[in-house]
Amino acid sequence: MPGFCGIYRRSGPIETDFNTQIGITPTTEKELQLTQCYIRQYIIPKFEADKLFYNNKDIFYCTDGVVFNAADFYPTYNSTTLSDLLPKMYEKEGIQHIAKLRGVFSGMIIDKNENKIHIFTDHLGSKRLFYYYNPNTKDFFFASDLKIVITLMKKYGYTTQLSEDGAYCLLTFGYMLRDITLCNEVHHLEPGTILTISLNTGDIEKKRYYELKSTPYIEDSEENIIQELDKRFCQAIKREYDKDNEYGYRHIVTLSGGLDSRMTLVKGVMLGYKNIRTLTFSQSGYLDQLISQDIAADLNCDYVFHALDNGNYLLDIESPVRANDGLILYGGGAHQLSSVAMLNWAELGLLHTGILGGAAIGTYLRDICHHPVNITVLKKISYSSKLFKKIPSNLLMEIANSYDNEEICSFYERGINGIYNGYYMTQNYSEYASPGLDVDFLDYAMKIHPKMRYNNKIYAKWIKTCTPIAAQYIWEKTGSKINTPHIIGFCKRTLRYLKGRVLNQRLVSMNPFNYWYTHNPAIKEYFDNHYSSGISSLMGHPELKMDVEGLYQSGTPLEKTQALTLLEAVKWLELE
Structure with a gap:
């Protein structure tokens, strides 16, 4: 994915010969080398004025994405461009100025006076950031791509172990939970969060600057x-x-x-x-x-x-x-x-x-x-329940207790x-x-x-x-206009469900997986070939391997894609 990456090492050399041209399309690269840090931005050539790579004696500011409301602050800060505005906002308001921005973005700031690095996501985490931190050596790697963080870890001799929690999340929910990734040692930075590392001590701190709430309820007509x-x-x-x-x-x-x-x-x-x-x-x-x-x-x-x-x-x-x-x-x-x-x-x-x-x-x-969060709620937001019991109960309880x-x-x-x-x-x-x-x-x-x-x-x-x-x-x-009585819409949805699940008809959704899998032999052949060539990547995880085999062999076409995604990801990320 396009974006940026960085290396902080409290001691030891910084190596910069790693590849960031790993996405589907080419990116434009810029880089900055400081005593303890190395930063590289790799972006697609779109909305480039919104993607800062700003550096002066006091601050370095790098972003990816777009900011929608910069013009609201231009008069206050006597600015006409985003690259002029954001450093001024940081100078006056500190890192909390991020909360005032609206858009789809992620970013990082090096404060050269306070000797700190801040990395941050937007309010809803629209642009992901991944990071690895070693509390002993204080090495800190971050990037918009999980693949690049893992590449940096390997370069400096760190293990990159497949997270079985992450694997079972993918096999049940179809996505990760919380800040989990498929690599045990790497996390993704949560939405509306700022992670700060001190260049003096190497210690890190995370702060949430935004969290969505549904209370107090609005009292109005x-x-x-x-x-x-x-x-x-x-x-x-x-x-x-x-x-x-x-x-x-x-x-x-x-x-x-x-x-x-x-x-x-x-x-x-x-x-x-x-x-x-x-x-x-x-x-x-x-x-x-x-x-x-x-x-x-x-x-x-x-x-x-x-x-x-x-x-x-x-x-x-x-x-x-x-x-x-x-x-x-x-x-x-x-x-x-x-x-x-x-x-x-x-x-x-x-x-x-x-x-x-x-x-x-x-x-x-x-x-x-x-209603409070419980196991029933969590099951409802998963794609498959076949391996739900393999999700650690303490993780499920942690999630249940984290939300209002x-x-x-x-x-x-x-x-x-x-x-x-x-x-x-x-x-x-x-x-x-x-x-x-x-x-x-x-x-x-x-x-x-x-x-x-x-x-x-x-x-x-x-x-x-x-x-x-x-x-x-x-x-x-519903198959009806929005002012149609609810019972009619319900009946139409039920009929469509029966056509898709029982009769396996084609025109039941935008992507009728079951129908395609049954009627297009190329899909089954493709799935089977990828499964056969990839299942050996889980040899070091025998129980997980057995569960993947069971899900693929007995699962629906969609569940098969969950298993195949895991096998392809393990290969792509080179996880152990």
């Missing part, structure tokens, strides 16, 4: 809440689309038959943005295609459709695993990667999506009130650690955003009482009140 929701959503849309305009890029929006993506598009059109291209990927003839092409045509948007027919995108496991470091099942993001890879990104800007938009409005609610309720837990664990897979598939080509993940919108939406958000109640009213165009089209989830 439904009408006022809807208007405030709309105001904040429009602000989020403007932030994203204006970033494209700043660079002269054309807008591109993913569009399906769901509500979240259409809101990202329709609101953009309503606010006056033009020259929009849409991207849809789905099984041909399914509702995602049928609905999205009508919306795009009615809004006068260019429409690009990538047919996922036969599931042939599954015949490439290497690229998705390189894009997400093998930390999320490859079958969950490969379709998006195959779609964005076919585009010419020279004139295109951010990939505007609706990712997790519904989560803010109630997707992860299971009732009209919040099941909605916040699901948002962080399944949403950020899992659904962000689509983001990681995109970042080799461009940057990305979702208005539903704008912190100012999300903070407000999550504090609306569950009784108003459950079962999309206020979501539907908001759309009908403030974006009636979006309500005119069928909702893929």
Whole structure:
């Protein structure tokens, strides 16, 4: 993945002959060598003015990604560029200035006066950072890629052991939990977190500067809440689309038959943005295609459709695993990667999506009130339960005790650690955003009482009140318009489930895995070949190897991709 990496060694030489050109697309590199530190930035040539590599006698500041609200602070700091603004904000406000920024970013700062390095993620961890720290030698390695951290560890003689906790997370949940990775010794930096290392002592400290909450509940009328929701959503849309305009890029929006993506598009059109291209990927003839092409045509948007027919995108496991470091099942993001890879990104800007938009409005609610986290909740956010008992109980209890309720837990664990897979598939080509993940919108939406958000109640009213165009089209989830009685939508969902699971029909989802696996022999052959060639990589983990064999041989096609992702990741990361 593009981004940056760094080495801190309290003593001993720093070697810089390692490869960062390991992504799907080439990157542009810059580097900085100091007495105890080495930093390298490796970025794609998009939104380059947002990607700082700033150095003076007092501070070094490096970022990856995009910042949407820099112009809000330009007058206060007498600045006109991000590279001038952020160092000034740090000088005046310290590292906590990060909390004021909005966007999709990660970064690092070397404070040469205080002899400290800070590395940080944005509020929701949209850009991942991985790190290794040895408390004895004080060696500290960090990077946007897990692969690069592991490469540095090997270079300096450290072991890189496969994490069995991480492996079982992948085989059950389909993604990692908390800050776990597939390497025992490496962690990823949590969302909204700053990690600081003292160059004097080599000690590290982590601080959370942002954490999503769903309380206290907002006390206001439904009408006022809807208007405030709309105001904040429009602000989020403007932030994203204006970033494209700043660079002269054309807008591109993913569009399906769901509500979240259409809101990202329709609101953009309503606010006056033009020259929009849409991207849809789905099984041909399914509702995602049928609905999205009508919306795009009615809004006068260019429409690009990538047919996922036969599931042939599954015949490439290497690229998705390189894009997400093998930390999320490859079958969950490969379709998006195959779609964005076919585009010419020279004139295109951010990939505007609706990712997790519904989560803010109630997707992860299971009732009209919040409930504590328990094992049942955690099982529901996993892709497979076959090996659930292999997840250590102390890890599950730690997770359960870390969150106020099941909605916040699901948002962080399944949403950020899992659904962000689509983001990681995109970042080799461009940057990305979702208005539903704008912190100012999300903070407000999550504090609306569950009784108003459950079962999309206020979501539907908001759309009908403030974006009636979006309500005119069928909702893929229910097969009906959003004002259709709930019982009719329920019956249609049940019928579709039976068609897919019992009759194994083709037009039951955007990616009918079971149908493809049954009807496209190339997929089974590809799966079996990768399984046969990769299973020996687990010889040093006999129990895990046996469990992978069982999951692959008896699992569903999707569960097979979980097993295959692990085997490919172990090979790619060269884990022991």
